[in-house]
Amino acid sequence: MDETAHARAAFSEGIGDIAPEALRERLEGVLKSASMTPGALTVVTATTLDGSVELDTAARRGAGVQMSYEGLRLSRDLIHSNPWSGGDRNEGDMNAIAAEVLVARGFEYLAHTGVAMDVVDAVRHFGRDQTIRETHDAPAELDRRLEADFVRIAVRAGADVALESVPEPIDTVADELAEELGIDPLPETETALGGVAERISTAVASPDRTAAGSRSSST
Template sequence: METADNCRRAAFEAVADVEPPRLHDLVESVLDGASMVPGVLALESAAAVTAETNAAANAGAAGRNGDRERKKNGTGTGTGTGTETGTGTANQSPDDTITTTGTETGTLDDVDGVLTHAAGVQLIYEGLRLTRTLAHEEPWSDSAIPNESANGDSVADGRANCHPGTAADPDSSVAGTVETDTQADLEILAADILVARGFYLLARTEAASTAVRTVQAFGRDQTRREELVDDDSVSDRAADLDANLERDVLELAVRTGATAADEPPTAGLLSVADEIADEVGTSFPPAEAWFDDSGAAISERTFDLEDPTTDRATSATDP
């Protein structure tokens, strides 16, 4: 999908100067495997509100032109019985016709700017998503380090399945522990960079405050989740708290796109964000599952997502 590809390229450009190379490669790998649903929704929202603005402006212009023509050619009332034809018709210039130009018509003159804002949304999401994965797996904890089982096999939790060391080989185990910790350190640094670059791209936009609220809500939700995760009776609540990230990011995408077009988000666009959030949970499908290149307004499309987790956005920390 061209829109998704453009958004991914804009995100790549925003992190092109990340160093050292190993960290840069990690950041790019996160973006390379990511679903571009948030970024594409921002772009689609900008296009949708612009189309609505243009339609309203054109309808208003047509009405004004019609009123003007009626005034020029309409009948006059007064003491006489004849009709009075408006003067100036013969000399009417085409330039006198009312048209919608300039600020009366919504346009996306700064396409690159809108794309940059969409990339900002995408970067913030990828950084928070990676942070969520790290918080759940806790790669620095002792439980993430493999131990020797009764049959001598290496046993590990989550990420440590790839740990090279075993208790039978202490030196290898130490080296593996260091490597695991180093990778985890790089991943949390990558997450910080992604969020920071996303904020930089949205700085001085009307969506910046929404981005701040998104990050703050994420922190509160993950704190609450930590308190619930060991209680099986409220495990569904923990899952809902995780899914709040996707819901909040989709709202951020809509508001970012709309404000990029100098318009408030419409109820229709916000309902599209809710519809997607209800379907995807904590993993976005490929952007093509929700959007296409048909040019139809997203609020007018019928979405069908039978397998919302197919080809989901993968994290560098996914097992």
């Protein structure tokens, strides 16, 4: 099974009805250049925890995570480059619209799921971090949180698909992967997914990690 291909296909399907054509082509360009780590990580988590999970469902959830991330990432690029000040204003306008569409479609895919509030929190983190970025002593550290947040959300989203909850051992793995993979740019899936299925399987099978109980994904 190719988790990346499934996540990419669901993303492509999710933007297939966007109009006008110029905007859809811009979104297709975002997809083409994207590291599909968030979407693929969602799929591999879900299928590891439940081998019978429907791939279309897991991939759609992964696409929602990926679209939300790509929209915020594109917004960050615009904030940093500020094309409206001496740059290509038309290009900036198109990318701003694309960012808004991606975030909105991502929210649509993740609404009424166990990670909906996780994404809301990530947007709040993003807005606060970018507001204070210029005066912060370590702006790169602030920017890094976007990637870390969405690696964590991806794992939680996969667990939510498979289990309708996020057991504490999976949250621990999510935190570990967020620390390891949460860099800009995100690592490609070939690197990011290495050993992840085994880590998830080990986490849920470990008495030491499962003894602490579970935490609902809705909190």
